[in-house]
Amino acid sequence: MSANNRFKLLLKNAKQVAVVCNGNQRVLRGEEMSRVAVMPQPLPGMDGTDTEGDNVSIVVNLNGMIEDIGSSSALKKKYSDATFDNILDVKGMCVLPGLVDGHTHPVWAGDRVHEFAMKLAGASYMDVHKAGGGIGYTVGHTRSASEEELYDLLRPRLEGMLRAGTTLVECKSGYGLETATEMKMLRVLERARRELPIEISSTFCGAHSVPKGMTSDEATDNVINKQLPELQNLIQSGDVQVDNIDVFCEKGVFDVEQTRRILEAGLRMGLSINFHGEELTYLGAAEMGSALKATAISHLEEISDAGITAMAEAGSVAVILPTTAYILKLTPPPVRKMIEGGVAVALGSDFNPNAFCLSMPLAMHLACVNLGMTMDEALAAATINAAASLGKASSHGSLEVGKVGDMIVIDAPRWEHLIYQLGNHERLIKHVIKRGEIIH
Secondary structure, rough: OOOEEEEEEEEEEEEEEEEEOOOOOOOOOOOHOOEEEEOOOOOOOOOOOOOOOEEEEEEOOOOOOOEEEHHHHHHHHHHOEEEEEEEOOOOOOOEEEEEOOOOOOOOOOOHHHHHHHHHOOOOOOOHHHHOOHHHHHHHHHHHHHHHHHHHHHHHHHHHHHHHEEEEEEEEEEOOOOOOOHHHHHHHHHHHHHHHHHOOOEEEEEOHHHHOOOOOOOHHHHHHHHHHHHHHHHHHHHHOOOOOEEEEOOOOOEOOHHHHHHHHHHHOOOOOOOEEOOOOOOOOHHHHHHHHHOEEEEEEOOOOOOHHHHHHHHOOOEEEOOOHHHHHHHOOOOOOOOOOOOOEEEEEEEEOOOOOOOOHHHHHHHHHHHHHHHHHHHHHHHHHHHHHHHHHOOOOOOOOOOOOOOEEEEEEOOOHHHHHHOOOOOOHHHHEEEOOOEOOO
16 A cells, blocks of 8 residues: 555544634634634534534544545545554544643743732732742742753643643743843753654743843843844754744833834844733833734733734734733733734633643633633634744644644533533543644
């Protein structure tokens, strides 16, 4: 039998497949977010478990890309002469694209469980920061940890994300605030990218906070004149692959002008702009980021109507982080306004020492309950739109021919159970598949 008659995976007999897109869309906006594509089509007026037609099968080729998707009977006939390295019968189960986590900070040492108690007693994010906690506390521990120690802490975190259905994750540096530690963090991420099955989009976030003993102007110059040139050396030598540049644009941290200078320096290096804006204070960060055609802006709890319009016009993706607003008891970001204003909304877990959440299904649940998103919108935000926030929507974020064979299989009669079953993803998710390989 010829090699082109051999395939990596046949996933057969799925009760339902949430393909998300079926028209080659690269991002979903407005009304499109509330209508994710499903196979087979639910019958009108039914509860969603009654469908028209056959079960669904998916074929993944030897390159790990989706070769075909269609009714099980049609594909059984079409591939009757083919051989498959793996056949997975998922009768009665549902298949979704691998989830995409648009915003995480997973490389750090020193947990902040003591700060959670402070927050429960009423301390704000900035109160904790002024008391020597927050980012500064983590920076001290991360600077003193070895590369090996940081990798040993990172690995189980990424494996936990994978078990919760995340197959592509954005990961930031940012707990070094000086050249040596920032590069150490990026090398740790690079090792994980090469050794672990989860796919990583790496982000340089040297401007995450202002280091002790520096002004924000001095910290800005340090990032531009010391950290970025060293990063460029590491990229050119092939030691790291970094995709994005991030700055924490916030009152008392980096103002709009300082943020712009750093982002433009990253842009000149070929990095995509993907930064923190309008979290605690309205500064006009969304307008500035949109003027730079930022790929993505995160948080946006305090975004203005003008910022929403600017992001919609620029095509910048809003990466919303439901865990942060929940834990810090912030005003929730105006997600409905953003969706109605034509902004593509994505989701991230914001995994970090302040918000220890590895689960995108939990972030999706919080987005629905606390931020007013529908389940369809949450799925679009955690798949195709999160992929768009990382510049990867042409290859990730939906189950379409020619895209990567990243899938999760859940033991439930319809895909919405992934959001509905709060905190039950360990039992609900039966298989996580990365490029056609069953990895969980």
